[in-house]
Amino acid sequence: MKPKEPSTADRSTRPSSTGVRRRLTRASSADQVAAHIRRLIVSGELTKGDRLRQEDIADELGVSRIPVREAIIALDSEGWVTFENNRGAYVAGLEVDDIRDHFELRGLVFGLIARRVVETATDEDIATFDDVFHTMMAATELDVFTEMNDRFIGRLIKVANSPRLTAALMVTPAILPTGFFEYVPAGRQIQEHGYREFVEALKARSAEQADSALVATLLRQGDAVVEAFASTGLVAGA
Amino acid sequence: MARPATASTKNAPGVGETGGDAVARYVRRLVFEGTLTDGQRLPQDDIADAIGVSRIPVREAIIVLEREGWVHVVPHRGAFVNALDEQAVLDRFALYGRFYGFAARRAIERMTTHDLTTLNVHADRIDNAANPSVFERANAHYLSALVHLAGSNRLIAVLRSTAQIVPGNFFAIVPNTMTIQKAGIAELQVALESGEATEATRIFAAVEHRHALEVIALLNERRRSA
Numbered sequence: 001m002k003p004k005e006p007s008t009a010d011r012s013t014r015p016s017s018t019g020v021r022r023r024l025t026r027a028s029s030a031d032q033v034a035a036h037i038r039r040l041i042v043s044g045e046l047t048k049g050d051r052l053r054q055e056d057i058a059d060e061l062g063v064s065r066i067p068v069r070e071a072i073i074a075l076d077s078e079g080w081v082t083f084e085n086n087r088g089a090y091v092a093g094l095e096v097d098d099i100r101d102h103f104e105l106r107g108l109v110f111g112l113i114a115r116r117v118v119e120t121a122t123d124e125d126i127a128t129f130d131d132v133f134h135t136m137m138a139a140t141e142l143d144v145f146t147e148m149n150d151r152f153i154g155r156l157i158k159v160a161n162s163p164r165l166t167a168a169l170m171v172t173p174a175i176l177p178t179g180f181f182e183y184v185p186a187g188r189q190i191q192e193h194g195y196r197e198f199v200e201a202l203k204a205r206s207a208e209q210a211d212s213a214l215v216a217t218l219l220r221q222g223d224a225v226v227e228a229f230a231s232t233g234l235v236a237g238a
Numbered sequence: 239m240a241r242p243a244t245a246s247t248k249n250a251p252g253v254g255e256t257g258g259d260a261v262a263r264y265v266r267r268l269v270f271e272g273t274l275t276d277g278q279r280l281p282q283d284d285i286a287d288a289i290g291v292s293r294i295p296v297r298e299a300i301i302v303l304e305r306e307g308w309v310h311v312v313p314h315r316g317a318f319v320n321a322l323d324e325q326a327v328l329d330r331f332a333l334y335g336r337f338y339g340f341a342a343r344r345a346i347e348r349m350t351t352h353d354l355t356t357l358n359v360h361a362d363r364i365d366n367a368a369n370p371s372v373f374e375r376a377n378a379h380y381l382s383a384l385v386h387l388a389g390s391n392r393l394i395a396v397l398r399s400t401a402q403i404v405p406g407n408f409f410a411i412v413p414n415t416m417t418i419q420k421a422g423i424a425e426l427q428v429a430l431e432s433g434e435a436t437e438a439t440r441i442f443a444a445v446e447h448r449h450a451l452e453v454i455a456l457l458n459e460r461r462r463s464a
Contacts, residue, residue: 028313030301066294070301073258077302079395085256092391101392108336112329163320164329167307171399172392 029063033071036061041080041094042175048093052081078171096226099175103222106172107215109165114210116160118202125159126202133195142181149181149191176225186224190217249289257295262302264289267405269308269322272464276321280309306401322403322457328450330403335446337397338381339439342426344388346435353387354431361427365420370410377409377419403453412456418448 037057040046054068061068076083083089121129132155136148157166174180181188194217201209251260264285268274282296289295300317303309307330309317320326345353360380367373385394402408409416422445429438 070298073298074301074305077305077399079392079398092395097390098392101390105337105340105392105396108340109333112332112336116329162325162329163310164307164326164333166310167305167320168333168396168400170305171396 028067028070030067030070030074033057033061033063033067034074037071037075038080038173038175041091042099044094046091048091050091052089052091054089078173096229099226099229100222102172102175103218103225106169107218107222109168109172110156110214110218111211113156113160113162113165113169114198114201114214115207116162116165117156118205118207118210120161121159121202125155126199128155129199129202133199136195137192145188146181152195184221184224184228186228187221190220190224193217194220251289251291256298257289257291258298258302260289261285261291261296261299262306263405265299265303266306266308266401269319270403270405272322272460274319276319276323278319279315280317280319282316302399305399308401324454327403327453327457328447330400331446331450331453332443333400335443336439337393337400338384338446339442340390341381341385341388341393342430342438342442343435344390344393345384346430346433346438348389349387349430357383357387357430358427361423364423367416370407370416373416373419374407374409377423380423412449412452414452415449418445418452422448 037046037052046052052072054065054072058065058068072081072083072089075081076089080092080094081089082092117125129152132148132152136145136152139145139148157169160166176183181191194213197213198210198217201207201213249260249264251257255263265274265280274280280296280300282293282300286293286296300309300311304311304317307320307326309319311317349357357380360376360383363376364373364380367376385397404411409419422441426438426441426445429435429441
């Protein structure tokens with residue numbers, strides 16, 4: 001599997017209005033290598049103790065060793081891999097509890113982001129959240145739904161405007177960055193319910209409720225992911 | 239910015255430290271001390287010279303520093319320093335409070351009376367510690383025991399990337415934090431003993447918030463006297 005190189009053509013043909021999408025298309029090759037390895041870990045193709053050989057990964061993905069090494073350092077700092085200079089990189093393993101914990105921790109970060117959004121959102125921002133939410137609800141195509149979801153998250157990050165919280169999301173990244181709702185069909189309803197609560201809380205300017213809406217949503221998503229993996233096997237081919 | 243100091247043994251990688259570790263340690267200090275400020279582009283060549291390494295470990299350190307929230311990377315343009323302002327400090331301690339609250343909840347679900355006794359021993363050492371260096375060690379032992387009891391690899395990874403804002407011994411550098419932490423751990427022990435997860439979560443959030451306010455006061459003090 002080859003990650004798409006972030007070419008100029010790619011950027012100009014996909015001028016999506018979401019910050020998230022822009023960041024994805026401009027992702028460095030190290031980010032793409034990291035996303036690739038993370039996905040192999042989540043799908044169970046790589047399991048605890050497996051050794052990551054930099055040259056093999058570089059060959060397989062058609063990139064140089066440098067982005068592979070950088071990806072491994074990123075994955076080490078996120079805890080997916082343990083990397084020691086002289087001993088090489090090994091997969092840290094991901095079990096059902098780790099997936100639940102991952103979503104719960106990501107939810108705690110999103111809860112704080114929700115608080116900051118309530119503190120700083122202008123009326124215009126609130127109207128935008130409401131619009132994106134309604135477009136999302138009306139979406140018949142999964143692609144549209146996913147794009148609106150990305151846009152909603154992009155707005156949360158932008159309005160919260162907190163580099164520290166954004167950094168914490170990098171350490172608890174989306175583990176199924178694409179196709180989440182395809183692999184986890186129950187996730188769609190959970191997301192809709194959570195955003196509805198969030199938007200209501202935002203309109204009422206309740207930081208507390210906005211916070212708990214997103215914390216609860218991510219907790220439920222974690223359970224849904226675990227359930228989806230249990231019933232379909234792992235996300236082979238993801 | 240003026241060129242950072244030239245390579246010295248103080249900056250060079252220590253025992254068991256990679257070039258990237260030394261670079262990260264150096265950059266954190268420069269940001270905390272206000273030598274590198276909000277929006278400034280990291281002078282990667284100067285930093286490499288100061289530590290006595292090539293550009294490669296500098297790039298590697300940037301990956302880690304970005305995840306810790308010290309810098310953000312703009313593709314093809316470089317790494318830029320994130321502000322260490324009030325909001326950054328509040329956010330960082332709020333995160334810490336939540337992550338340790340998570341640890342306490344998990345520990346409550348899993349721990350035995352024997353585990354609780356062990357935690358009590360650590361808590362007593364915290365209570366009896368008279369100076370910041372003894373206190374720091376006792377506190378680190380207590381928290382690491384708590385995180386261990388929580389039994390979550392993901393938590394450990396996340397905590398590892400939640401950077402220390404203050405380089406060195408936090409409790410020696412930031413006034414009043416030892417008193418705040420002592421009172422907080424004493425309160426926390428009561429909540430853990432009675433298995434009150436919600437209360438334990440609240441305590442961690444409150445303690446970390448108080449620490450944040452002390453750090454903000456210290457940073458403001460420094461800026462005034464600078």
